[in-house]
Amino acid sequence: MDEPSHRGWIMKHRPEGKPERGDFELVRRPRPSPGPGETLVRVLYHSVDPYMRSRMGDTSNYAEGWPQGKLLRAGGVGEIVESRHPDRQVGDLIRGPLRWAEYATVSGDQVTTVDPQPAPISTALGVLGMPGRTAYFGMLEVAEPKAGETVMVSGAAGAVGSVAAQIAKMHDCRVIGTAGSDQKCTWLGNTAGIDAAINYRTAESLGSALDAAAPDGIDVYFDNVGGEITDAVFPRLNTWSRVAVCGQIALYNVEGRPTGPRKLRGMIGRRTTVQGFLVGDFSHRASTAEDRLADWMEQGVLSYEETVTEGIEGSVDAFVGLFDGENLGKQVVRVADRC
Amino acid sequence: MDEPSHRGWIMKHRPEGKPERGDFELVRRPRPSPGPGETLVRVLYHSVDPYMRSRMGDTSNYAEGWPQGKLLRAGGVGEIVESRHPDRQVGDLIRGPLRWAEYATVSGDQVTTVDPQPAPISTALGVLGMPGRTAYFGMLEVAEPKAGETVMVSGAAGAVGSVAAQIAKMHDCRVIGTAGSDQKCTWLGNTAGIDAAINYRTAESLGSALDAAAPDGIDVYFDNVGGEITDAVFPRLNTWSRVAVCGQIALYNVEGRPTGPRKLRGMIGRRTTVQGFLVGDFSHRASTAEDRLADWMEQGVLSYEETVTEGIEGSVDAFVGLFDGENLGKQVVRVADRC
Numbered sequence: 001m002d003e004p005s006h007r008g009w010i011m012k013h014r015p016e017g018k019p020e021r022g023d024f025e026l027v028r029r030p031r032p033s034p035g036p037g038e039t040l041v042r043v044l045y046h047s048v049d050p051y052m053r054s055r056m057g058d059t060s061n062y063a064e065g066w067p068q069g070k071l072l073r074a075g076g077v078g079e080i081v082e083s084r085h086p087d088r089q090v091g092d093l094i095r096g097p098l099r100w101a102e103y104a105t106v107s108g109d110q111v112t113t114v115d116p117q118p119a120p121i122s123t124a125l126g127v128l129g130m131p132g133r134t135a136y137f138g139m140l141e142v143a144e145p146k147a148g149e150t151v152m153v154s155g156a157a158g159a160v161g162s163v164a165a166q167i168a169k170m171h172d173c174r175v176i177g178t179a180g181s182d183q184k185c186t187w188l189g190n191t192a193g194i195d196a197a198i199n200y201r202t203a204e205s206l207g208s209a210l211d212a213a214a215p216d217g218i219d220v221y222f223d224n225v226g227g228e229i230t231d232a233v234f235p236r237l238n239t240w241s242r243v244a245v246c247g248q249i250a251l252y253n254v255e256g257r258p259t260g261p262r263k264l265r266g267m268i269g270r271r272t273t274v275q276g277f278l279v280g281d282f283s284h285r286a287s288t289a290e291d292r293l294a295d296w297m298e299q300g301v302l303s304y305e306e307t308v309t310e311g312i313e314g315s316v317d318a319f320v321g322l323f324d325g326e327n328l329g330k331q332v333v334r335v336a337d338r339c
Numbered sequence: 340m341d342e343p344s345h346r347g348w349i350m351k352h353r354p355e356g357k358p359e360r361g362d363f364e365l366v367r368r369p370r371p372s373p374g375p376g377e378t379l380v381r382v383l384y385h386s387v388d389p390y391m392r393s394r395m396g397d398t399s400n401y402a403e404g405w406p407q408g409k410l411l412r413a414g415g416v417g418e419i420v421e422s423r424h425p426d427r428q429v430g431d432l433i434r435g436p437l438r439w440a441e442y443a444t445v446s447g448d449q450v451t452t453v454d455p456q457p458a459p460i461s462t463a464l465g466v467l468g469m470p471g472r473t474a475y476f477g478m479l480e481v482a483e484p485k486a487g488e489t490v491m492v493s494g495a496a497g498a499v500g501s502v503a504a505q506i507a508k509m510h511d512c513r514v515i516g517t518a519g520s521d522q523k524c525t526w527l528g529n530t531a532g533i534d535a536a537i538n539y540r541t542a543e544s545l546g547s548a549l550d551a552a553a554p555d556g557i558d559v560y561f562d563n564v565g566g567e568i569t570d571a572v573f574p575r576l577n578t579w580s581r582v583a584v585c586g587q588i589a590l591y592n593v594e595g596r597p598t599g600p601r602k603l604r605g606m607i608g609r610r611t612t613v614q615g616f617l618v619g620d621f622s623h624r625a626s627t628a629e630d631r632l633a634d635w636m637e638q639g640v641l642s643y644e645e646t647v648t649e650g651i652e653g654s655v656d657a658f659v660g661l662f663d664g665e666n667l668g669k670q671v672v673r674v675a676d677r678c
Contacts, residue, residue, distance in 0.1 A: 267615030
């Protein structure tokens with residue numbers, strides 16, 4: 001009898017500039033066996049996130065680069081099909097560091113149980129997962145908006161931005177955001193309920209659009225994008241403004257050392273604070289954030305969207321699509337249905 | 340009898356790029372008379388500071404631009420020769436907002452008494468004045484160095500930088516700095532006692548010089564300069580690094596919108612905080628800072644230098660020289676001796 005196998009994605013070579021399908025390969029591998037303390041998980045959903053681009057380079061701003069030839073890592077939701085961990089049972093629905101694959105082994109200590117009620121399990125990768133927590137801590141602990149302030153969110157229709165924008169709105173701020181399509185802007189205005197959404201692809205002048213959307217200037221900038229959008233925001237920051245640097249997706253595929261307008265001089269008179277952060281720094285309070293986010297969803301004050309790509313064959317397209325802004329809300333890949 | 344007159348400097352036209360002597364004119368004007376609550380001050384020293392360049396433009400990052408044709412403003416030390424303020428007496432030695440001139444009127448509420456002992460009165464414009472306070476609050480309240488950390492100060496031999504570097508040294512940090520001459524670097528090593536001083540004009544590679552001076556990376560960057568020095572510092576910042584943006588003298592004379600390497604992306608993984616500040620935000624605690632600085636001078640742990648230009652004729656040369664780095668420590672203009 002053949003040993004059981006499964007499919008998953010490897011990186012064939014490190015992307016240069018924008019990742020392309022040819023940088024990756026869908027391979028068939030023997031299904032892994034859990035070691036002591038590990039579980040074997042059948043992957044139901046895996047996440048694709050912009051930060052992964054950094055891990056695909058040789059050097060990373062975040063952490064060491066991913067090795068070539070190994071199945072790519074991703075947060076995922078799955079079902080335990082084999083357990084060598086005392087507290088994890090076959091059939092458990094869990095979230096943890098899985099792979100762009102149909103199966104993955106993971107330490108039983110590194111996974112958390114997923115409640116299939118009240119929200120779909122995929123939200124454990126989005127609004128109730130890492131992106132939701134990133135928005136929560138970045139907005140409330142780093143940016144700290146105050147009632148009446150104007151908050152600008154770039155990438156406002158993305159997994160993190162859509163939550164960040166709504167959290168600011170709950171805190172009685174004027175909230176504006178940028179997104180890359182009219183459909184996203186409509187969602188931001190009608191569903192997320194923000195005050196002004198700017199389609200940065202069609203705006204004749206980002207500066208004028210920001211002036212119109214934020215007539216009193218910008219107090220808080222939650223930046224997921226960087227580049228030209230951020231260049232347009234900085235001159236419009238108010239005195240005592242705060243900038244939370246969450247992501248810079250516009251730059252992840254730029255080779256070399258990108259240049260842009262210098263920003264430090266303008267920060268002196270404005271007493272602007274710019275702060276980079278990682279969601280991992282708040283991991284000890286992850287469950288507090290997720291409970292709060294779940295409460296807000298139940299109360300109907302926090303909406304979310306997901307863009308679901310069907311099948312492991314679609315992982316790379318889903319990932320590459322992040323850089324074209326193809327996703328509304330959280331982008332996930334549905335690998336399998338529950339048994 | 341002719342009415343009494345005095346000499347002072349006006350701006351003939353707003354400088355473009357680097358200020359030139361021809362942008363200014365030494366004029367003779369009637370000596371002003373104090374209004375109710377004001378005093379007439381005979382100027383003994385006036386300050387020239389890099390921030391003044393901003394006030395000479397039409398638009399300023401700090402405050403409104405200075406008007407053309409009026410005697411230029413400057414912090415100064417002088418002697419009251421006429422008083423219409425109940426608490427100010429003729430003969431009082433004071434510091435306050437004066438002018439690039441031989442006489443100035445100023446509200447008696449806006450001046451503070453200067454003690455001619457133990458330090459020369461000119462230090463009320465330097466180490467015991469605005470630049471000293473800027474270093475004090477910027478280093479201790481914004482940058483917050485911790486024992487054992489590496490602190491980098493650009494413009495380390497200047498009025499602010501020289502004090503900032505020594506304060507960091509007192510807090511048991513490894514302190515490195517940049518300056519524009521070997522003489523300044525020698526002073527920084529031998530008198531200020533910092534660990535490594537880099538002559539940025541002669542260093543073959545700023546990056547290599549920083550690597551050698553800060554083998555464990557940079558935790559705190561107190562930036563007076565901006566531009567290429569700052570570009571070399573940012574990639575060497577450590578996790579949880581702090582940047583206090585005090586000044587950007589390298590950019591003050593650059594017309595248009597200068598560009599440089601983008602810095603936000605690198606700040607995410609490092610969780611860097613970059614903060615602009617103004618000394619005026621700490622004015623309610625000015626005397627605390629000045630008392631502390633005076634104590635340190637008495638204890639012999641805080642050294643200072645002054646570059647003194649003689650005579651009101653020299654004001655513009657002294658000011659323009661700031662941008663060529665001609666001053667070691669605080670640059671002042673001696674306008675007159677005490678009567």
